[in-house]
Amino acid sequence: MSSLADKLKALGVKLGTSELSPSKARHGTPIEKILDGQFQTTPRGEAFVVEQQHPREYRHGIFPIRLESPLDVVAAWAQDARLASFDPASFIFLDTETSGLSGGTGTYAFMVGAGRFEATEQGEGFHLRQFFMRDPAEEPAMLEALAEFLAPAQALVTYNGKAFDLPLLRTRYIMHNIPLPFENYAHVDLLPLARRLWRDRLPSRTLKYIEENVMLAPRTSEEVPGYEIPWLYFDYLRSGDAEPLKGVFYHNAMDILALAALLNHTAGLLADPLSGQVAHGLDLVAIAKLYEDLGRWDQAARIYEHGLEMELDESDFAQAVQRLSILQKRRGDLDQAIRWWEQAAAEGHVYAHVELAKYYEHRQKDYTEALRWTRAALAHINEADFPPYARQYWLEELEHRVSRLERKHAKE
Numbered sequence: 001m002s003s004l005a006d007k008l009k010a011l012g013v014k015l016g017t018s019e020l021s022p023s024k025a026r027h028g029t030p031i032e033k034i035l036d037g038q039f040q041t042t043p044r045g046e047a048f049v050v051e052q053q054h055p056r057e058y059r060h061g062i063f064p065i066r067l068e069s070p071l072d073v074v075a076a077w078a079q080d081a082r083l084a085s086f087d088p089a090s091f092i093f094l095d096t097e098t099s100g101l102s103g104g105t106g107t108y109a110f111m112v113g114a115g116r117f118e119a120t121e122q123g124e125g126f127h128l129r130q131f132f133m134r135d136p137a138e139e140p141a142m143l144e145a146l147a148e149f150l151a152p153a154q155a156l157v158t159y160n161g162k163a164f165d166l167p168l169l170r171t172r173y174i175m176h177n178i179p180l181p182f183e184n185y186a187h188v189d190l191l192p193l194a195r196r197l198w199r200d201r202l203p204s205r206t207l208k209y210i211e212e213n214v215m216l217a218p219r220t221s222e223e224v225p226g227y228e229i230p231w232l233y234f235d236y237l238r239s240g241d242a243e244p245l246k247g248v249f250y251h252n253a254m255d256i257l258a259l260a261a262l263l264n265h266t267a268g269l270l271a272d273p274l275s276g277q278v279a280h281g282l283d284l285v286a287i288a289k290l291y292e293d294l295g296r297w298d299q300a301a302r303i304y305e306h307g308l309e310m311e312l313d314e315s316d317f318a319q320a321v322q323r324l325s326i327l328q329k330r331r332g333d334l335d336q337a338i339r340w341w342e343q344a345a346a347e348g349h350v351y352a353h354v355e356l357a358k359y360y361e362h363r364q365k366d367y368t369e370a371l372r373w374t375r376a377a378l379a380h381i382n383e384a385d386f387p388p389y390a391r392q393y394w395l396e397e398l399e400h401r402v403s404r405l406e407r408k409h410a411k412e
Contacts, residue, residue: 028241061217
């Protein structure tokens with residue numbers, strides 16, 4: 001796999017501007033003429049940094065970026081109890097722009113965006129910094145400047161950072177023998193959480209899609225597609241013209257703001273899912289599944305019930321009822337389980353007939369009632385339009401159950 005250095009050599013770019021002779025120097029508008037940035041002095045040289053300030057009340061789409069809800073459920077899901085005790089100023093929202101998507105030692109993070117809440121002369125606000133590598137020789141300085149900005153934090157918030165951003169940065173810090181600044185930080189990767197919450201309702205869980213369809217925050221014409229970003233940077237290194245990179249800085253800044261808004265939104269959803277802010281039944285069902293997996297069964301059951309009262313298509317309703325009924329059985333609340341099984345059976349769901357047959361056979365020893373539910377399921381199988389494999393499965397299951405129940409009934 002080609003490293004960035006190999007790609008740059010193929011483009012005719014040398015590493016380090018000091019190696020460029022005047023006759024071979026790149027021409028074009030430099031980054032400091034395009035963006036209002038500053039040069040930060042570090043032990044490893046100067047780093048170019050662009051800063052933005054956003055007020056406390058700033059909203060990304062329809063959601064505030066300020067963290068307003070407790071993080072207890074997020075902390076339980078992330079399996080890091082420390083998250084529940086941190087204040088908003090403890091979080092760093094981080095995203096990288098890289099020379100490729102493969103990772104490894106040949107991939108650079110040529111830009112790292114990071115944002116945190118902090119006090120300013122105008123009051124508390126969101127401080128966003130973008131650390132940019134004008135030349136590969138500036139990477140150690142960029143990493144040192146980033147480490148200084150991360151120092152006051154205790155937790156990182158990323159989107160796919162667990163699999164990509166943090167391993168990449170860890171590799172770069174190790175290669176330059178710079179202490180890793182986030183070694184013991186807590187970490188919330190919002191991509192797996194977004195998948196848990198919206199996998200069944202949304203066709204995509206990319207951050208941009210979540211922005212547009214959950215936060216209602218479409219991006220402007222400045223946005224550049226993520227797949228173009230590595231090549232825009234390679235073109236910049238070859239030509240020295242930073243003008244096309246304005247869109248990359250915009251893309252990165254929007255990602256950081258989206259992370260802050262998404263953490264606030266998901267924390268609110270999970271802290272109080274029955275407050276009325278969840279508009280889709282599938283979202284409530286997804287939250288109920290998460291609560292169930294966390295072992296919070298009483299709350300999960302209530303959330304399932306509210307989700308079932310909202311509009312769901314037939315297959316989603318059937319799956320949710322099945323999860324709820326089995327959960328109620330695990331909780332020992334058989335009266336509630338029976339109620340949901342009977343409702344699902346009335347809707348024609350075979351599994352509910354079988355659960356009722358099991359209940360009457362094994363719990364009540366009422367073989368007559370167990371036979372009634374089993375035969376009702378068989379009648380439904382013969383009347384409904386089932387796929388062949390499903391019909392065969394249920395026919396074998398139900399015919400075997402009828403034979404066993406008839407034998408038991410005959411011995412009474």
